Structures are given as C-alpha cells and as structure tokens.
Amino acid sequence: MDRVIVLNADAHQVLHQVSLRHAVAMLYRDVARVHQSVPGRTFGPYPQPHSLVLVSYVYTRWLYEHSGRLPCSLANVLRRDGHACAYCGREASTRDHIVPRSRGGPTSWLNLVAACAACNGYKRDRTPEQAGMRLRVQPFVPTAADLRPR
Template sequence: MGKVLVLNASYEPLNITSWRRAVVLLIKGKAEQVEHNGKVVYAEMPLPTVIRLRQYVRVPYKEIPLTRRNILHRDAHSCQYCGYSGDDLTLDHVVPRSRGGGDSWENIVTACVRCNVKKGNRTPKEASMLLRQTPHKPHSGLYFEVTKHIKSGLHQEWQKYVIGI
C-alpha cells in the first residue's frame, strides 16, 4: 500500500515507516494524520501518507558518512560539470588534493571521466568549467530516503516537509 513519512511534533521528518505501523500509531492516539492519498484502510480511516507524532521525540544527531554511494546520490548520479549520467562516473575534488583540498562534502563532486580528465589538477575556475550546483553536506540521513520517494513521483506531498530538496 505504501510508505508513510513520520514527522516529529515539531513537523521535522523523523523517519519513513510502513502504512500498517502508521495506522497503529494513529489508532493508539500517538500520532495524528497530516496527509492522506484518498485511499481508505477501512471506513472513515483514510490511508495516511504523512503522520505527526503528538509527543516530541528527541533524536541524537547522526553523522552522514562521506561515501561514494552517498555522493553519487546527492549529485543525482550525474556529472556536475556537463550533466552526463551514466555508469562510468568518477569522484572529483573541486580543489585538488595536491593543492590542499581534502575529503569533504563541500569539496567532492560526481564527474564523468571526460570532465575529470579535462579539469585535471586545476580548480573549476582555472579550467573554465562551472559546477552545475555547489556541493553541500546533506541535511540528514533521512534526506536520501525521502528524495528517492519524491523523485520517483510516489510521494510529492512529502516535499513541503523536507528542507533542501
């Protein structure tokens, strides 16, 4: 039937859960329905797509790992210089390591082999290659999961509850 976005009492996204778990939270009175898709679970119970917890839940900050997979996902599996999207993508340091550029969310982008070789040991400005978007650290680990659902077209109603998408 689908997934449900769970919001904290403050309307910030907490996680994604199954529709069954969301219905249980609603029946127990631990959450309230914020959005639904028009389908019904049973009479007078629309199938939720977004719920909000009634009590605030304190969540510890969790660092998002800087991995190839996460960078590719952040950059939508496309070259940040020319827009190419294919299988042979590489990672490029905006400020090359030989010039003091480190491994960080703000310094690594996805690039096709052609653009990576063309840029070489230069900055994008020196190579006259503009970045399509400024590299940034994602807001949360949930960001990746939510963007998949929004970009697939399944849950457009989630977009207003997530920053930076």
Template sequence: MRQVLLLNASYEPLTTLPLRRAVCLVLRDKAEIVHHDSTGAVLHSASMVIEVPSVIRLRRYVRIPFRTRVPLTRAALMRRDNFRCAYCGHRAETIDHVIPRSRGGKHVWENCVASCGPCNHRKADRLLEELGWALNVTPVVPRGAHWRLIGVPGGDPQWAPYMAQSAA
C-alpha cells in the same frame, strides 16, 4: 540485482539489501516479509515456495548509533548528485575534488562532486577558475535519516509508505 527494503522492528527504514540476503534473513526467521513483490514472482526450493519480498522487517529491534554527519561514500555521493556530472550534466561515473587534493583540498562532502570521465580527465588537478568552469550545483552535506538508505536511486514505488516514515 533486485533490492529489498529492510525495516527495523519499529518499521523504521534501515537500508536496502540484495534479494539473496533478504531471503536468507526470512528463512532464518530473523525477519518477516511485510510486502511481497507486485509482480507475484516466487522462489522455489526442493521443499518450499516463497514469494519474492519487496519489504522485510527485522523481528528484533536493532539500535542504530546516532551520527551527526553522514559518512562520505562513493554510493552516497553519487546518490546526492543524482548520478549526474556536476560540470556538464551527463552520466557520472567518477568522483572529483573541486579543489584538488594536490592543492590542499580536503576529502569532504563540500569538496567532492560526481563527474563523468571526460570532465574529470579534462579538469585533472586544476582549479575551476583556471578552466573557466562553474559547478551546476553547490556541493553540500546531506542531512536526514534517509541517507542511510543507499541503494537503487529512487527505490521501488512499493517502498513509499515506509520511506515517508524516515523523512518525518
């Protein structure tokens, strides 16, 4: 499904939305289109035509509560590990605990990695030392406001000017 970047009234990136939700916000006059889709696609209804948005901006400012730690979610973990298995580098589809929870491992950023199905199954509830395995990268806690933007990996190239603001 096509994703649309949602900006706060201050042009700060908030999140990505499905196209349907973005169009609903625009039609309800809660948001305005900042940037149209580069393909020139349009949506038709019985009484109107609207260009497909790529970036929309809320008309009213929404205060975002300050969080010291990024919440651990499946989508955020996969994005942190670039959808790659931490053990073999193939495409990841599951989450694995480096120190298994059955052996006292916690469900925290530093203990969770993305994993492919075969590696996750092979590792089971064993430690890396028992298998002679090593991690390709050390799991760390992601930092920065841009981690709120969970959606399409890499995002739309048209979002680059707006994303640069969140990295600053």
C-alpha cells in the same frame, strides 16, 4: 584496483566498498550475493561483481545517530548529486575534488561533487576556474533523508 560496492540486505543503503578479492570471499562464504555484475566478466564461478547485497541485514542506525554525520563515500556523493555530473550534467560515475587534494583540498561533502569520467579527466588537478569549467550545482552536507531512494 577494482572496488565493489556493498549494500545492506534491503539493497537501499550503501555500507562501504571492498576490494574484488574481499568481495569474492564474501560470495564464497555466502554472506553476500551479486547485486550488479560487470557485463562479460567472471571471477571463477561468479560473475565479476560491481555491487553486492548482504544476505543478512546490518542495523546501522547508530552510525548516523552517534556520529551525526553520513559517510562521504563515492556512492553517497553520487546519490546526493542524483548521479549527474556537476560540470556537464551527463551521467556521473566518479567524484571530483573541487579544490584538488594535491592543492590541499579536503575529502569533504563541501569539496566533492559527482562527475563524469570525461570531465574529471579534463579537470585533472586544477580548480574549476583554472580548467575553464563551471559548477552547475552547489555541494552541500546531506542528511540521511536526502540520500533515501526516491
């Protein structure tokens, strides 16, 4: 299922992801506009969005101040790891559970790393050791400052 990244109005803060259907509804209601589109693909009168940016800014300071935690989302894991694959160093587009979920691994900052599709597919539901792969980075729990655009 296609997921679309939703950015705050400043286009720097990832808020969450929505389905393609929800994204088109947001475009239709004029609450968001296409930030990045999928090349050569359209959805009705709109280019198929890869990411949307909200028209109005959503103030989310409470999220970090009151929970004390940043959401462990795909976009935030990619930003934490500099969009580089933790196994080979190429550009990452997915996240990988170091200890696979099928083996009881949690979806947490310390068990997730950015990965390219090739490495993620090769590793499958094995640990890096079982797959003969070496982690090039040590995962960590980031602060809001770690995820700010540079």
